[in-house]
Amino acid sequence: GDSVTQMEGPVTLSEEAFLTINCTYTATGYPSLFWYVQYPGEGLQLLLKATKADDKGSNKGFEATYRKETTSFHLEKGSVQVSDSAVYFCALSDRGGSARQLTFGSGTQLTVLP
């Protein structure tokens, strides 16, 4: 079945540091890939997405590129801020399935220190 493997946390960085959170996936079809973010005490928000190979999703300075050859969708940001402290979830939606529900990674807790 489908699965998502995420870099284990927690990750602690200083403000303005470079961020990478690794995400790899296994899917039988041609999935869409997503990064969701959960800020402290809040619900899940879509951060960015990519629907086909070589697509780059971007939002709020975050980027991720859909790499079919390495089955990866790593999240990057060039300069993190304290306000980026949150839990980040990588997810896929396999378009081959009729329901197309999301399969989530385990989440990565990011803490950015001033």
Next chain:
Amino acid sequence: SAVISQKPSRDICQRGTSLTIQCQVDSQVTMMFWYRQQPGQSLTLIATANQGSEATYESGFVIDKFPISRPNLTFSTLTVSNMSPEDSSIYLCSPRVACTDTQYFGPGTRLTVL
């Protein structure tokens, strides 16, 4: 994007009681997904609900424990029945909005069972 509301936002309940969580969406929804996020964990799909048909439950979840209603295209409820402390989680609804391939999430209901 869709505007999604959930009620209650949080609750503290006694063992053996039941709680019904409401999810309201401002757009017509093709499918409604209900997820559970246990403390410190990722999201796990409970069930998928189409309007006018019985919900489809994932392995480990049963209708008697988590009955779902879907009376129209913009509203759904999830009931957590005969609660135990192990049911303490955040419960999130996630509508599949018509004509989009993006999954949005409600703000969640934080449930604590004593």
